[in-house]
Amino acid sequence: MKVVVDYDLCESNAVCMAVVPEVFEVRDDDFLYVLQEEPPEELREKVEEAVRRCPKQAITLEG
């Protein structure tokens, strides 16, 4: 499982951070940082939820 963020779409709304803070963090510079590009399998459900919740539809999951 690989997390891919389209930074042309991402507007740092930080919804993903609320869903799975282990993977996504919006910092004080207002940019999104992906903390784990290949998160462990046990986070899959949460990451998929973050994909669905992203209001910019900027996150995709490969694999």
Place this chain on the structure above:
Amino acid sequence: MTTLLVAGASLAGLTAAEALRRNGYDDQLVVVDPSPELPPDRPPLSKQVLAGAWEPEKAALTVAQRLPELGVDLRLGTAAAALDASTRTVTLSDGSTMQPDGIVLAVGASPRRLPGEQPAGVHVLRTMEDCLALRAELDAAPQRVVVIGAGFIGAEVAATCRGRGLEVTLIEAAPVAMGRVLPGSIGAFVAELHLDEGVDVRLGVGVAGLEEDADGRVRAVRLADGAEVEADVVVVGIGVSPNVGWLEGSGLQLEDGIRCDATCLAAAGIVAAGDVASWPNSRFGEVMRVEQWENAVEQGEHAAQRLLRELDGSGRGPDFAPIPWFWSDQFDRKIQMAGRPAASDEVVVVEGTIAERRFVALFRRDDRCTGVLGVNRPRHVMQARMKMADSLDWQHVSSAFT
């Protein structure tokens, strides 16, 4: 065989359909929508698509792109036209009837219009068709765009038109912009932002009517105070009404949309989600109907799970008790709010200042935090919202900012 019907193929409906599948429902699933094409993701319609930065295809819903994997009987151009809730009998616009085992009502809302005939050049913005029609007029470089209503749509359209270099007048009957979602007077910064960007903002004045020229095209907007504002293009953004006309006599309770219980259940085997659904949010002790993007996703998912519980008899399950959240992008500012603050709540600015339009404010009612508002502070808004998800206790939420 079991059959489920989802009425509405926009964000809430498609999200519900996907959630039904994800939660193990693998029998027949019918999705109907009156639109001849799949509805788009709506937020870009007032921003990127209207600005000309995106072509329509880019504003497709990602859940729509996953549809082929869902095994859905998708019937576009077909509306649910009548319902008998007691028997779950649905009449479709093609004249056929069906009696599904469960129904998700996600039929959305329609923009309100000014009374009377609308002259040419007067627009609303809800669908991709609306957006492209308005965009074509903006491409012709009109002298002045007048936007009626400074809610979400109006304020964003005004910002986008100004960003295109057009002269814009923004008219709002209420004394503040975005007053339906931003409580009290805190939304004053929105009008100031627009003024600083060169928008002619008129607050606290209603619209008396539209003036048209000999060709039947709008030429001016007449205000309640007698003034006239010249207009080549008018955009009417005065809110939406839930699409419940077809449900008169259905047996469902219609009160500010489809009134549901705390779990999104409207009647036996019938759930509702999205712009059309009102329900008591037990977290805030308040009946609400939320016309926001994220609510369509959350409520679509919740309603789907609730419907599956109806089918398997596993009980009512949890309440739908979200912390509503929205964002609005205007010029270079991102406005975000979570919660359900009221005008009478105390406003506590915990980061930045309202004057610099980069701040975080918490709303306090007794010992509870009822909401958080941020401008260009997405991290902080979401941190407060995460705290609120644990508990609305004031000390608990405000401790994130000390």
